[in-house]
Amino acid sequence: MRRKKHKLGVLTFTILSNDANKVVTRFQIPRIAVFIMCIMAIIPIVFLAYFMVTSMDQQQENERLATALNQKTSKAEDLQIRVDQMEEKTTEVEQKMAELNELESQLQEYITDLPINEEPSGGIDVPVSKADIKDGQDELILTYSQSSELIGRYKDTLAKMDEVNEELKYIPTIWPTIPDKITSDFGLRSDPINRTDSLHTGIDIRGNFGTPVYATAGGTVIKAEYYGGYGNTIMIRHSNAYQTIYGHLSEIKVEQGDKVKKGELIGSIGSTGRSTGPHLHYEIVKHGEPVDPNTYLNISDISK
Numbered sequence: 001m002r003r004k005k006h007k008l009g010v011l012t013f014t015i016l017s018n019d020a021n022k023v024v025t026r027f028q029i030p031r032i033a034v035f036i037m038c039i040m041a042i043i044p045i046v047f048l049a050y051f052m053v054t055s056m057d058q059q060q061e062n063e064r065l066a067t068a069l070n071q072k073t074s075k076a077e078d079l080q081i082r083v084d085q086m087e088e089k090t091t092e093v094e095q096k097m098a099e100l101n102e103l104e105s106q107l108q109e110y111i112t113d114l115p116i117n118e119e120p121s122g123g124i125d126v127p128v129s130k131a132d133i134k135d136g137q138d139e140l141i142l143t144y145s146q147s148s149e150l151i152g153r154y155k156d157t158l159a160k161m162d163e164v165n166e167e168l169k170y171i172p173t174i175w176p177t178i179p180d181k182i183t184s185d186f187g188l189r190s191d192p193i194n195r196t197d198s199l200h201t202g203i204d205i206r207g208n209f210g211t212p213v214y215a216t217a218g219g220t221v222i223k224a225e226y227y228g229g230y231g232n233t234i235m236i237r238h239s240n241a242y243q244t245i246y247g248h249l250s251e252i253k254v255e256q257g258d259k260v261k262k263g264e265l266i267g268s269i270g271s272t273g274r275s276t277g278p279h280l281h282y283e284i285v286k287h288g289e290p291v292d293p294n295t296y297l298n299i300s301d302i303s304k
Contacts, residue, residue, distance in 0.1 A: 231273020
């Protein structure tokens with residue numbers, strides 16, 4: 001019985017040859033060794049299958065994570081584009097506001113320079129529709145398009161003011177001397193020397209000897225000499241429309257052909273020519289005809 005059990009614990013392998021003369025070869029292998037070899041052969045297969053399944057799961061997970069990452073990246077890129085657009089828009093609005101501030105400064109300068117007859121108040125009225133204003137807010141909030149439209153209106157206003165300002169340079173709108181007391185108006189009067197009625201083609205402004213006389217508009221000096229009853233005289237052509245005459249001067253500080261600016265010193269008050277005392281005879285000639293200087297005085301101040 002022991003022998004039978006021993007035989008059952010091994011496997012016998014017989015190797016036969018085609019040659020009948022050769023010895024038959026037999027060898028035995030314990031069953032446990034065969035079992036172990038089978039187990040060892042199966043383990044790599046099991047591990048291979050496990051790793052294949054695990055690898056597929058890992059690949060699917062990686063693909064899922066990659067898809068999620070791409071979605072997050074796409075959202076982040078969209079957000080970055082929006083941020084960039086907002087920053088660009090903010091920069092544009094800041095530039096527009098800076099331009100508005102610059103235009104406002106220019107308007108303030110123009111308002112200061114432009115002649116006024118009334119007490120100072122307010123500024124340039126630029127129409128703003130009710131749609132531009134949000135009720136219940138402490139400040140006006142202008143959108144980009146609204147600010148662009150407002151800038152356009154500012155620029156149009158400035159362009160018109162440039163034209164007016166350029167024209168004003170050559171229109172006699174300031175006092176020719178600092179004393180502003182008129183002693184004889186434009187029009188019919190009794191001649192101060194022969195006491196007969198006569199046409200006074202300008203105005204007489206009281207002043208002391210040597211008081212400065214200024215050009216009332218920019219232009220070209222066409223006469224700077226003694227001129228009959230006017231005495232020492234300066235004539236200035238300002239444009240195709242205007243000329244001004246300054247008579248009875250004690251001193252002439254310009255020469256014929258000189259270019260003068262509005263408010264520039266040109267002479268001094270005196271009593272030369274047909275005069276009863278120191279004063280300035282001042283005339284404005286428009287299109288060849290003398291006009292009343294009072295229409296143009298008090299529009300602006302010589303100190304400006």
